[in-house]
Amino acid sequence: MTLSNTGWIAIAGLGPGDESMVTAQVQDILAEATDIVGYIPYVKRILPRPGLTLHATDNRVEIERATHALEMAASGRRVVVVSSGDPGVFAMASAVFEALEAGKPEWLDLDIQVLPGITAMLAASARIGAPMGHDFAAINLSDNLKPWSLIEKRLRLAGEAGFAMGFYNPRSKSRPHQFGRALEILRQACGGDTLISFARDVSKPGETITTVTLNEARPEMADMRTVVIVGNSDTRRVGRYVYTPRFAKDVD
Amino acid sequence: MTLSNTGWIAIAGLGPGDESMVTAQVQDILAEATDIVGYIPYVKRILPRPGLTLHATDNRVEIERATHALEMAASGRRVVVVSSGDPGVFAMASAVFEALEAGKPEWLDLDIQVLPGITAMLAASARIGAPMGHDFAAINLSDNLKPWSLIEKRLRLAGEAGFAMGFYNPRSKSRPHQFGRALEILRQACGGDTLISFARDVSKPGETITTVTLNEARPEMADMRTVVIVGNSDTRRVGRYVYTPRFAKDVD
Structure with missing residues (x-):
């Protein structure tokens, strides 16, 4: 048969x-x-x-x-x-x-x-509030399948565009230093007061959500079980939540 | 009570x-x-x-x-x-x-x-194949809540970054000409051979999926019930499907 x-x-x-x-x-x-x-x-x-x-x-x-x-x-x-x-x-x-x-x-x-x-980024966004509520970019920070230089370039351009960003695979034991470099680029491209959220084990037991500014962010806040979300310049806190408004002014 | x-x-x-x-x-x-x-x-x-x-x-x-x-x-x-x-x-x-x-x-x-x-973009992506299989940006093309100049800027920067892109609200009766302008910018920023897919009424009765190159794309292929997905320079057809590989070379 x-x-x-x-x-x-x-x-x-x-x-x-x-x-x-x-x-x-x-x-x-x-x-x-x-x-x-x-x-x-x-x-x-x-x-x-x-x-x-x-x-x-x-x-x-x-x-x-x-x-x-x-x-x-x-x-x-x-x-x-x-x-x-x-x-x-x-x-x-x-x-x-x-x-x-x-x-x-x-x-x-x-x-x-x-x-x-x-997808993890949008599950994390929902737990945080609505940080992806405006135009956004999703970037895999692993350089397993692309050169790190391309990741740096995309971070800079996404910051210049004013996108909120979601990062997959932000940091692993085999490349512990790259995420620190990513944070440096983001501080330059987005400004140190921009909010960044670390969502670990989203929807699983032991879920943790931490939001700080880019100036306060440290590489060790992320690991491979973390989705990282960076807001745009309008992203703000309201009560326990973080959200990005639906409207935007020109970023120039 | x-x-x-x-x-x-x-x-x-x-x-x-x-x-x-x-x-x-x-x-x-x-x-x-x-x-x-x-x-x-x-x-x-x-x-x-x-x-x-x-x-x-x-x-x-x-x-x-x-x-x-x-x-x-x-x-x-x-x-x-x-x-x-x-x-x-x-x-x-x-x-x-x-x-x-x-x-x-x-x-x-x-x-x-x-x-x-x-979300509509990822439902459309699944029906098309895997066009969002690498880094991507999601952009709302309506200028109801932001200036059109900001949308143009984001399209150019997303193209320069080599992001695949998903567009929400690509075209409405009240602003029929803007999507044609968006296509012009994309042809310049991404190249005319880049694949673009129009997914209308995804998962609903009468769903249609059309993939062409940016050179072949016409504004009237989109309306408010359409999600538009643009690939990156590696996005390709295999059989009936369109997908973006997981790997990327430097775009410089």
């Missing part, structure tokens, strides 16, 4: 951690899957059941994982690649399309769908 | 339109509400039930709507302000905090929470 006409692949977002932030659409596709593929901590979030195979792999093997998922879908399996947050934001969706481009031509006929989830 | 200790306000995201894209957290808060406040088409998505009052208001009265919601919460009602997409992205969360700042000091003690939803 061949299953080759029935295979498909979905790249699904599990949101930041709280199960109540998963969409019904994603819950439904997980219920139809024969195989779940993903990074170990995300696959751990999936309840085992008969007929479901869990394929948990380590970090930094995204292309191998994506290729394996495509191979299984081509052989007739119903494969869900799980990402935390939104799969289209610094997560597995692009890796699957990279693997598709490098893979077998017949894979182009596969049924591939991306199911969005709540 | 006073209800004043039990009132609260939640600003909740209904996602782009498909009910299966609403989170369980938002469904649960809607079930607890006594009052729903929002723009007419979003309030229409809420099922009426005994004990629930629907307050639907027209567009462009966001501050009045937010103030009314805060007043009701202060009087003990359980109020959900509904937004489409994510309330923190060009939606009602900032308006509520603006009204809070301008309102009665005792409102600062209210229980206010923001519940995120799937």
Whole structure:
């Protein structure tokens, strides 16, 4: 028996951690899957059941994982690649399309769908108040896949544009000094009084949210479990909340 | 009887339109509400039930709507302000905090929470493939609350930074010519071969997704029901999909 006409692949977002932030659409596709593929901590979030195979792999093997998922879908399996947050934001969706481009031509006929989830930056923004309430930029601060010089350039230009900013992967043990340099650039580009929020383990047990000014910010306030959000020059506190108004004057 | 200790306000995201894209957290808060406040088409998505009052208001009265919601919460009602997409992205969360700042000091003690939803840009991105798979900027192209000169500046700087971009409110009947000007700036800043996608009525009946190059793009491809996504110089097609790779070289 061949299953080759029935295979498909979905790249699904599990949101930041709280199960109540998963969409019904994603819950439904997980219920139809024969195989779940993903990074170990995300696959751990999936309840085992008969007929479901869990394929948990380590970090930094995204292309191998994506290729394996495509191979299984081509052989007739119903494969869900799980990402935390939104799969289209610094997560597995692009890796699957990279693997598709490098893979077998017949894979182009596969049924591939991306199911969005709540991305960490916007989950953090909601817990803080509304710091992304105006134009904003999202930047991955890891130089694993791009030169650090490009990250510096983007920080400067985003500051000059007056964007609020959300940073993914702000700091890791392998590159402890870069985030300090990012803070320096931001102080120059945005001004030291601009508000910066550190949201760690958003929607998970032990969640912490800390807001300070860029002048007060220290590199060790961030780690890989932190999403960092920088406001624009209008971003302000009201009561316990931080928000960016919907209006803006010219920044010139 | 006073209800004043039990009132609260939640600003909740209904996602782009498909009910299966609403989170369980938002469904649960809607079930607890006594009052729903929002723009007419979003309030229409809420099922009426005994004990629930629907307050639907027209567009462009966001501050009045937010103030009314805060007043009701202060009087003990359980109020959900509904937004489409994510309330923190060009939606009602900032308006509520603006009204809070301008309102009665005792409102600062209210229980206010923001519940995120799937924002239109990321729902569109998922349907297109993964065009936001690298650093990106989100820009509201309406000059209702900021000068058009600032929008032009942000488009130029975002292009120079090599961000993918998502545009909300790209074009309306009251300002039909600005989007053509935005396309001109983007052609200069990003190059005419850059891919641009027009996603109309994402996740709703009649959804259409069109991808062309900036050289081929025409202003009339967008209206107020369209989210526009522009790739970076690495954004490419693979099969039926458009995606941005996770890696980038220096743009200099």
